[in-house]
Amino acid sequence: MSGLVLTTFDWVPPPPRGFVRDIRIRWALEEAGLPYRVESVPFKERKAVHFEHQPFGQVPWLTDDGLSIFESGAILLHLGEKSEKLMPTDTRGMSDTKEWLFAGLNSVEMASLPWSLCKFSGQSSDNPIFQQFESFLKVSRLPHMEKVLATREWLAGPFTIADIVMADTLRLVDRFDGLTDFPAARAYVGHATARPAFQKALADQMAHFAKAD
Amino acid sequence: MSGLVLTTFDWVPPPPRGFVRDIRIRWALEEAGLPYRVESVPFKERKAVHFEHQPFGQVPWLTDDGLSIFESGAILLHLGEKSEKLMPTDTRGMSDTKEWLFAGLNSVEMASLPWSLCKFSGQSSDNPIFQQFESFLKVSRLPHMEKVLATREWLAGPFTIADIVMADTLRLVDRFDGLTDFPAARAYVGHATARPAFQKALADQMAHFAKAD
Numbered sequence: 001m002s003g004l005v006l007t008t009f010d011w012v013p014p015p016p017r018g019f020v021r022d023i024r025i026r027w028a029l030e031e032a033g034l035p036y037r038v039e040s041v042p043f044k045e046r047k048a049v050h051f052e053h054q055p056f057g058q059v060p061w062l063t064d065d066g067l068s069i070f071e072s073g074a075i076l077l078h079l080g081e082k083s084e085k086l087m088p089t090d091t092r093g094m095s096d097t098k099e100w101l102f103a104g105l106n107s108v109e110m111a112s113l114p115w116s117l118c119k120f121s122g123q124s125s126d127n128p129i130f131q132q133f134e135s136f137l138k139v140s141r142l143p144h145m146e147k148v149l150a151t152r153e154w155l156a157g158p159f160t161i162a163d164i165v166m167a168d169t170l171r172l173v174d175r176f177d178g179l180t181d182f183p184a185a186r187a188y189v190g191h192a193t194a195r196p197a198f199q200k201a202l203a204d205q206m207a208h209f210a211k212a213d
Numbered sequence: 214m215s216g217l218v219l220t221t222f223d224w225v226p227p228p229p230r231g232f233v234r235d236i237r238i239r240w241a242l243e244e245a246g247l248p249y250r251v252e253s254v255p256f257k258e259r260k261a262v263h264f265e266h267q268p269f270g271q272v273p274w275l276t277d278d279g280l281s282i283f284e285s286g287a288i289l290l291h292l293g294e295k296s297e298k299l300m301p302t303d304t305r306g307m308s309d310t311k312e313w314l315f316a317g318l319n320s321v322e323m324a325s326l327p328w329s330l331c332k333f334s335g336q337s338s339d340n341p342i343f344q345q346f347e348s349f350l351k352v353s354r355l356p357h358m359e360k361v362l363a364t365r366e367w368l369a370g371p372f373t374i375a376d377i378v379m380a381d382t383l384r385l386v387d388r389f390d391g392l393t394d395f396p397a398a399r400a401y402v403g404h405a406t407a408r409p410a411f412q413k414a415l416a417d418q419m420a421h422f423a424k425a426d
Contacts, residue, residue, distance in 0.1 A: 056320055056357045067308055073315035078308070095280055095291070102286035106318045107269055114327040117349075118342055129331055129342040136330075144269045 003035060008059045008205075010040035011212035015120070019172060022060035023205050024072045025079070027164050030197035032083035038208065073105050076161040086161045093157055100155040100162035108145060109169045111137040112178075119176040137173070142182050145170075150184040153191070167192030216248060221272045221418075223253035224425035228333070231415055232385060233422075235273035237285045238292070239414035240377050245296035251421065286318050289374040299374045306370055313368040313375035321358060322382045324350040325391075332389040350386070355395050358383075363397040366404070380405030 006029070008022035022038075029036050041050045046057045053061045054070040061070040062078070069075050080087030080097065087097045114133045123130050145166075148155070155162045170189045173179055179186040192198065219242070221235035235251075242249050254263045259270040266274045267283040274283040275291070282288050293300030293310065300310045328346045336343050358379075361368070368375045383402045386392055392399040405411065 051357070051360075055316075055361050056354065058320070067305065069308055069312055071312045071315035071319060073319055074308075074312040077311060077315075092280065095282055095287070098290060099282055099284045099287040102284035102290075102318065103268075105315065106284060106286055106322065107271070109319065110323060110326055113323055114346070117345065121345060123342050123345075127340065127342055129336050129340055132330065132334060132336075133327070141269065144264070147264075148268050 003037065003065070004029065005037050005039055005063045007039045007041055007053065007061050007063070008208070009043040011043050012209055017206055017209050018202055019168075019175075020059065020205060020209075021072045023201050024164050024168055025060050025062060025075050026201035026204055027168075027198050028076055028079045028086055028161055030200045031159070031164075031195070032079060032085045034079070034083065038204075040208075040212075073101060073165065076101065076164060080161045088156070088158060088160070096156035097160040097162050100160075101165055104162060104165035104169050108141055108166065111141045112169055112173050115178065116172050116176060119178075137178065138181070142173075142179075142185060146182045146184050149188045159192075159195075163192055167198075216250065216278070217242065218250050218252055218276045220252045220254055220266065220274050220276070221421070222256040224256050225422055230419055230422050232381075232388075233272065233418060234285045236414050236418050237377050237381055238273050238275060238288050239417055240381075240411050241289055241292045241299055241374055243410035243413045244372070244377075244408070245292060245298045247292070247296065251417075253421075253425075286314060286378065289314065289377060293374045301369070301371060301373070309369035310373040310375050313373075314378055317375060317378035317382050321354055321379065324354045325382055325386050328391065329385050329389060332391075350391065351394070355386075355392075355398060359395045359397050362401045372405075372408075376405055380411075 006022060006025050008020060012020055041047070041059070051057055053068050058070075060072065060075070061068060062075045063069075064078065069078055076086070077098070088094055111133070115130075115137045118127070118130045118133060125131075125134075154160065155166060167189050170179065170185055171193060174186060174189050179189070193202075219235060219238050221233060225233055254260070254272070264270055266281050271283075273285065273288070274281060275288045276282075277291065282291055289299070290311070301307055324346070328343075328350045331340070331343045331346060338344070338347075367373065368379060380402050383392065383398055384406060387399060387402050392402070
């Protein structure tokens with residue numbers, strides 16, 4: 001099948017809806033105005049063909065004619081290379097976009113996801129491991145992001161794939177009230193998620209999963 | 214200053230030595246045979262100029278003539294684009310390298326780092342948060358990596374930057390005996406770290422920090 005095809009789960013339970021990672025790809029595709037189709041694989045019974053495309057049995061993956069790509073970071077980079085609306089083409093703009101893309105995925109989300117998982121599963125704030133991750137996120141990462149975001153609208157100049165990752169990562173922190181001491185980060189999330197492309201991506205993801213209820 | 218300059222800390226305490234992230238860049242530079250210099254910034258007192266290059270006050274960063282790049286993933290991608298010894302130039306080989314690079318950083322290390330931090334800080338294995346991360350790593354990630362690594366020598370065909378990230382990530386798990394049930398992953402780490410470029414990178418990092426004791 002030709003063209004861009006995004007594959008996600010057919011259904012997920014309500015709590016993660018709106019946060020399943022196909023949203024990052026939908027968001028980028030909407031920003032770029034690239035046509036695409038969405039296909040589904042079973043959430044409950046993951047088959048061999050699923051693991052052939054995504055070795056961890058997760059979603060999303062993207063096929064672009066003959067090429068199948070998993071990992072939302074890799075898919076975003078692929079789309080960034082297709083559209084100037086997602087990544088500048090000058091050397092510095094492209095390099096800045098890539099470094100912030102990796103910063104979102106490996107410096108900020110590395111700290112925010114463990115924290116968010118603790119919050120999501122209702123762990124006690126007295127737990128010493130939670131406190132370790134609270135400090136990792138709120139001392140080692142967010143104050144630095146706050147300084148960066150207080151001085152610029154988007155991370156790499158214009159809006160890019162790096163903002164899709166960073167805003168979606170911080171949006172999950174905000175869901176658990178983790179940005180109350182970081183007003184610039186909170187404003188950045190608000191600003192990013194007000195974009196029509198995000199609103200469309202979110203509505204489409206919610207409708208996709210609701211359809212299977 | 215022209216050419217490639219890798220900046221790391223002047224000193225770190227003994228426990229993380231051999232695992233500081235400049236090792237990923239040293240390893241890539243040695244594999245590619247690219248000439249480079251190493252510079253240092255203070256570990257104990259991090260200055261404004263440090264944050265200008267690396268907004269989280271971490272290391273490493275790389276300068277390549279006028280371009281300054283932080284995030285080891287972004288630096289590795291930059292070096293991969295400079296040398297065929299680090300990333301194939303055909304469409305599929307390049308795409309596979311990128312997806313496995315992101316998989317190492319965002320799927321595997323996202324699970325292994327929280328687990329390793331718990332181990333490093335001596336948290337109880339009865340702690341419910343530790344058990345959550347133990348399951349994330351040993352049920353949701355490593356069995357899938359084990360299947361992949363049982364069938365191939367390197368992740369994307371030839372040895373690439375993706376193997377540098379994945380092997381270094383799994384090496385930290387192995388340090389805390391986390392690979393005992395995953396023989397293919399363990400063999401992969403052994404195989405990768407036996408490469409002369411890794412041995413040189415490790416010896417150089419150890420010598421660099423020891424010099425400042």
